[in-house]
Amino acid sequence: MASFSKYKTTEGVFWLIRITLTDPVTREKRKTTRRGFKKLSDAKFAAKQLEAEEASLSKNSKSHYFYKNIFLEFEEEYSKHLKPSTIYRKSVDFKKWILPTFGEKRLKEITKKDCQKYIDFMSTQLKSYKPIVIQARNVFDYAVRNDYIESSPFNNTVYPKTTIFEEDQKLEKFWDKEQSIYFLERLKATDTLKQYALFRTLLLTGMRKGELLALQENDMHDDTQSISITKTLFYDEDGNYQLLKPKTSSSNRDIHLDSETFTVLKDLVRQNKKLRLISGEKVKHKFIFIKESSFDPFRNSYVNEVLNKLCKRFELPRITVHGLRHSCASLLFAAGADIKVVQKLLGHAHIETTLNIYTHVTTEAIEKTTDLLINYLNEPTKKSSGSHMGVTALKKQKNHPN
Template sequence: MASFAKYHTAKGERWLIKIALTDPLTKEKIKTTRRSEAKLVAKQLEAEEAKQNKNIKSHYFYKDIFLEYEEEYSKHLKPSTIYRKSVDFKNWILPTFGEKRLKDITKKDCQKYIDFMSTQLKSYKPIVIQARNVFDFAIQNDYIETSPFNNTVYPKTTIFEDDEKLEKFWDKEQSLYFLERLKATGTLKRYALFRTLLLTGMRKGELLALQENDLHEETQMISITKTLFYDENGNYQLLKPKTSSSVRDIHLDPETFAVLKDLIRQNKKLRLLSGEKVKHKFIFIKESSFEPFRNSYVNEVLNKLCKRFELPRITVHGLRHSCASLLFAAGVDIKVVQKLLGHAHIETTMNIYTHVTTEEIEKTTDLLINYLNEPKKKSSGGQKVVKKPK
C-alpha cells in the first residue's frame, strides 16, 4: 500500500508518496518515492504492480514454460510420440528460444526462426507448430497476452521444393532375385524377416513386434495389433499401431508361412537349451537375450545385402513400397492394397500407385528409344522394295 505526506514548497502544496513494489522475479520489496499529484501517481504505481503480478511468468525463460507444457501434453500422447517431440525440442527449438524470457521474444525473432528452419528440414512446419504451441500454452494460462508467432508467415518456396520424392522400390525381377539369393546364402532368420517385409508390406515396428501367437495355423493368417518402440534408455515397449487402420490380418503365402513356423520352432529350441523364461515370445529375436531387434538393425542388414547382391539400395520402407508396386502389377485393386498396407487414407495408396505407374511409363519410353537407336540389320536376301508412304 502507499503512504502519503503533505508538504509545502514555494510553488505550493505538494505530496510525497512512498510505496513498496514487489519484484516479479526475486519477490523482494522495492521501496520507491514519488513527488507529484499523490493519489494519481499512487494509483498508477499500484496498477503497474498488479499487471506485473498477473503476468509474472512472462519473465520466465522459455525452457521453464516448455517443461510445464511438456508435463501437460505427456498425459495424452503415446510414449513414442512424446519421445519424438522431446527430440525435436532438444535439437530444433530449445537452442533458439530456451534461454530467452517469454516477454523478450519478438515477432521478428519468430519469423527469423521460421525462415531458418525452412532451410534445414523438408518437413519443418510441424516443428515450428510445436515451438508456437508453448506460447499458446502460456496464453491459456494467462502468462502472456499474445503470441509473438501471430502474423508470421511460411516461405512460399524452400530449397527442398524439388526434392520431394517417394521411396525407391524394386521391380518384380529385382525382388525375386533378392529373395532367391537370400534364401540360398542367408540364415533362416534373415530370409524369414525380409521375405515377410517384402511380401506383406509391414512396417518395421509392426514386424519386430510380432509374437508367436500372432501366427494362426488354421487360417494361415498373421495379425498386426501392435508396434515396437525403443526409448532413449534402450527399453522396448509395445504400443498401439500408427492408426486404427494399421490393425489388420494378412493372409500369408505357403512359403512365407512355412519359414515363419520354422523360425518359431528354432526359437523354441533356443529357449529350451538356455532355460530362459521370457515375457514375450517374439518371432524376430536377438539370440543372446531373446529380446526383439532394434528398428535400426533391419536397415543396417538391408544395406549390406543390397551391396552384396549388387541391387539398388533401398530402405525397409522401400520394401513396403516394393510390395505395393508388386500388388499393383498383379492387378490388385487399390482399395485392397490400402487395407493390406494399413493406410488410413486412400490418398497415400494413390500416391504410391501414381509413382509406380509413372516410373513404368518412363521405362517404356526408354525401351522405345533404345529400340529406335538399335543399328540396322543387314539383309541376307535380295533387296526389298520399300514403298514411300502416300
C-alpha cells in the same frame, strides 16, 4: 497504493511518487520511488502506468520464466493423452531441435523475429521440419492459454516457399521388380534364415518395422496361412520394451502370406524353440525376431542398420525400412492390385496415403511409357510397299488412280 509528495531542490519544486509493487518472479513486495514530476497530474499519470504494468505482469506472471520451464509444464499436460512411443519421439525432438534455440530464453524475451529465424533455420536442416516447428509453437500456445503471455511470437510467421531439399525427395525411394527379386535371391543365398525371413516379410507384406518386431508365435495361423497385426514394439529411454496398440485402428489387420514367406517364418519359429530348449530360458513373450542372447525383440534401429549394410553389399540403391513398405505397395500396384485392397493390407487409415504412392508409381510408369514411344519413333523406318506409305503418297495415289 501510491502516495504523492512535494519536494524542493535548487532547480525548483517537484512531485514524487511512493508506490509498493509486486515482483513478478518472486511475488515479493518492494517499495519504489519515482521523482522529478513538475505537476501532480504528471505524477498521478505515471503512477497509473506503473500500476497497469504491475497488473499486466501479475496476469502474465510466468512471462519471466525460461522457455524450458514452461516446456516441462506443457509436457506434463500433453503426455497424459499420448502413447509412450509418441512422448519419447517428441521428447527427442525437443532436446535436439527446440530447446537448444529457445530453452535458456525467457518467454517475454522471445520475439517474432527470433521465431521466423528459427523457422528459416529448420527449413535448411530437415525435409519434414514443419512438425518440429509446430511442437515449438505449441509451448507458446500453451503459455497463452494459461495467461503466461498475451500472444505467441509465432503469430504471423511464415514458412519458406522453397527449401534446399528437392521436391522428389519428399517420397521415400523404392525398388522396382528386378531390384526386389535380386535382393531376395541374394539374401536367401548368402545370409541367415533370420535375416531372410525378416526382410522378405517386410518387403512382401509392407509391415511397419514396429509391427514386425512385435510379432509373436501365436500371431501366426496355420489354418489360414496368415499373420495378425495387433500391436507395435517400443523401447523406452531405459532400454525396456513395451507392446503398444498399433498406429491407428486401421493398422489392426490379418495378412495372408505366400507359401514361402509362411514356411520361412515357421522355420524361424522352430529355430527359436530349439534355442529356448537348449538354454532353458523361460520367456514371457515368444517373439519371432529375437536377440539370441536374451530372447528379447530387436530394437527398431537394428533393422535400419542391417538394411544399410545389405544395400551396400548387394550394390543396390540405399533404401529405408519405410522404403520397403513403399516398394511393397509399388509392386502390388504394378501387379494390378486394387487401391482399397492395398490400403487395407498396409493398414493406411486414409486412402489419400495410398493414393500418394499410387500417383508416384503411375507417374514413373507414364514416364517410362513415353520413353518407349520416343525410342520407337527414333528407330530407322523400314521400307515397305503400302503398309508404311506416307500421307503424301496416299493422297497422290487417291488423285491419280491406275
